[in-house]
Amino acid sequence: MQEYISIRIFVIIVFVHPWKTTKNATPFYLSGNNDMDERQKSLILNSSSRFPPPQGVRLSYGTAGFRADALLLESTVFRAGILAALRSLKTHSVIGLMITASHNKVSDNGIKVADPSGGMLTQDWEPFADAIANAATPEHLVQLIDEFVKKENIHFHGVRSAEILLGRDTRPSGESLLEAAKQGINSIVGALAIDMGILTTPQLHWMVRARNKGMKATEVDYYEQLSVSFRCLIDLIPNGQKIHEIEDKLVMDGANGIGGEKMEVLKKMLDCLPIEVRNSGKGGGILNEGVGADYVQKEKVVPQGFGFKDVGIRCASLDGDADRLVYFSVPSCDSNMIDLVDGDKILSLFALFIKEQLSVLSMDGNEKISDDYRARFGVIQTAYANGASTDYLKQLGLEIVFTPTGVKYLHEQAAQYDIGIYFEANGHGTILFSECFLSWLETRCNELSSKNQDTEQHKAALRLLAVSKLINQAVGDALSNLLLVEAILQHMGWSIHKWVELYQDLPSRQLKVKVADRTAVVTANAETMVVTPPGIQDAINVEIAKYTRGRSFIRPSGTEDVIRVYAEASTQEAADSLASSVAKLVDQFLGFGSPR
Numbered sequence: 001m002q003e004y005i006s007i008r009i010f011v012i013i014v015f016v017h018p019w020k021t022t023k024n025a026t027p028f029y030l031s032g033n034n035d036m037d038e039r040q041k042s043l044i045l046n047s048s049s050r051f052p053p054p055q056g057v058r059l060s061y062g063t064a065g066f067r068a069d070a071l072l073l074e075s076t077v078f079r080a081g082i083l084a085a086l087r088s089l090k091t092h093s094v095i096g097l098m099i100t101a102s103h104n105k106v107s108d109n110g111i112k113v114a115d116p117s118g119g120m121l122t123q124d125w126e127p128f129a130d131a132i133a134n135a136a137t138p139e140h141l142v143q144l145i146d147e148f149v150k151k152e153n154i155h156f157h158g159v160r161s162a163e164i165l166l167g168r169d170t171r172p173s174g175e176s177l178l179e180a181a182k183q184g185i186n187s188i189v190g191a192l193a194i195d196m197g198i199l200t201t202p203q204l205h206w207m208v209r210a211r212n213k214g215m216k217a218t219e220v221d222y223y224e225q226l227s228v229s230f231r232c233l234i235d236l237i238p239n240g241q242k243i244h245e246i247e248d249k250l251v252m253d254g255a256n257g258i259g260g261e262k263m264e265v266l267k268k269m270l271d272c273l274p275i276e277v278r279n280s281g282k283g284g285g286i287l288n289e290g291v292g293a294d295y296v297q298k299e300k301v302v303p304q305g306f307g308f309k310d311v312g313i314r315c316a317s318l319d320g321d322a323d324r325l326v327y328f329s330v331p332s333c334d335s336n337m338i339d340l341v342d343g344d345k346i347l348s349l350f351a352l353f354i355k356e357q358l359s360v361l362s363m364d365g366n367e368k369i370s371d372d373y374r375a376r377f378g379v380i381q382t383a384y385a386n387g388a389s390t391d392y393l394k395q396l397g398l399e400i401v402f403t404p405t406g407v408k409y410l411h412e413q414a415a416q417y418d419i420g421i422y423f424e425a426n427g428h429g430t431i432l433f434s435e436c437f438l439s440w441l442e443t444r445c446n447e448l449s450s451k452n453q454d455t456e457q458h459k460a461a462l463r464l465l466a467v468s469k470l471i472n473q474a475v476g477d478a479l480s481n482l483l484l485v486e487a488i489l490q491h492m493g494w495s496i497h498k499w500v501e502l503y504q505d506l507p508s509r510q511l512k513v514k515v516a517d518r519t520a521v522v523t524a525n526a527e528t529m530v531v532t533p534p535g536i537q538d539a540i541n542v543e544i545a546k547y548t549r550g551r552s553f554i555r556p557s558g559t560e561d562v563i564r565v566y567a568e569a570s571t572q573e574a575a576d577s578l579a580s581s582v583a584k585l586v587d588q589f590l591g592f593g594s595p596r
Ligand SMILES: CC(=O)N[C@H]1[C@@H](OP(=O)(O)O)O[C@H](CO)[C@@H](O)[C@@H]1O
Pocket: 063, 064, 102, 384, 405, 406, 407, 424, 426, 428, 556, 557, 558, 559, 560, 564
């Protein structure tokens, strides 16, 4: 027996050797409780000594994980690997790790953790993420992990090993950071790292969710689910609705990132949607430079590769990791300005469509019949939502909730509804359906189809079910959102011009101000009000009061070392002027020369 145990331990050492990948690892046991034994501790000590943290830099798990210059990130990514493995042990579920810096410049990179639901890492674990990322020595790192493992009651003994799916975007730094993540994962006994290759961020989140729900979860399954549900929506379009104008092709800007490449694959499975992909990264363009959703939404000008030849055409821009989507059209050859359809207008289009289907579903002819299930339908926005969009949504009679910036807040809020639509103005968003509503919908659909195949009610139920499959339930997904937009525009018979005119955006301006310490700004009321430093909010209010329909707020960015200033007003000049006065206030109160 004694001999048997020592053989087992020997096998363990071979399997978890940090220089090797653990692709073939199987579950095994080190200790039967939530204490890390000496072997586990020395494994972390040894491997982490090869990833010293950068000097003089404090990293924080911000709005969307850790993000910084890629050269600073090896140690952080290694430690995020450890965190992901612990999270998997704790939840007995598959966890995701995505290496991306989204719309940031190509020299940056980042890492974020996908929780078992496919959503963002639970906020409860963020302080631990911050603490281990900044631990100065391997010894301190081990101490923090040891304390956390006890506090969270994480057991290293168990029938399931930890499993982490890894994805990365197209950044050149991704490969070496992936290796660092694997080594972090491999330094936790029983953890298995599975490299899923180069993916869009939403694909990785989708796979994590699908794996944990026991559903088909490969990349091919993802494309199949999207294309089949898209086809279903197209087949349900009322006869005669298709107009010529909208049958024109769509031109998509891939931000020289991963989205273009993936759309080329998806496109082959969509016979009913002509798409031309530009800025796919193959033609030598630089990731996110003068291209992509962030550039288009913030600058409101045509991205590189687009111009007067595209006047009047329906165009879409993705960001570098394909979780944001905006549409635009080029109104004339005379300038490089665009008509922008931002996340707020995508949200409005989705809300209109869902509302229409819900109302058809509850009617029989002209009579309201089905009161047996009242779907709670809500819309979630942030302070960056254009004021005109909020007015429009209110006028549709929808319930609107505001949260702080960051998908983790919006998603959490949307999950409170049977159907919750959330979007950031920058184009990140999705529609969440509750399990309860979906199971009611499936039953209703079966009832309706057994009675009569062709009723409007049945079609509305089928459409809602198709939307729930097309739209990514884990995070905002530019590819699936683009397909839903295309299906709805065809359903409504709308051109992009009709969509642009749904409401008139209030002119707005966003600025960034570098300050000595951005954490000095603390906000409240979904970031619409500054609590500290004292006095600045009153000064901002004085500026706002000078403008018709003036609105302005400031907040510290979670992804860049800046304070963001947002302003809107009745004219562009007024919005620009309000933004610049508020930026001056930020500099006065918080700039490098400010009295602190
Ligand atoms: C004004 C703005 O667009 N802010 C973005 C940006 O966050 P900041 O915390 O503002 O840097 O990146 C986040 C992650 O992609 C996104 O969720 C958020 O909406």
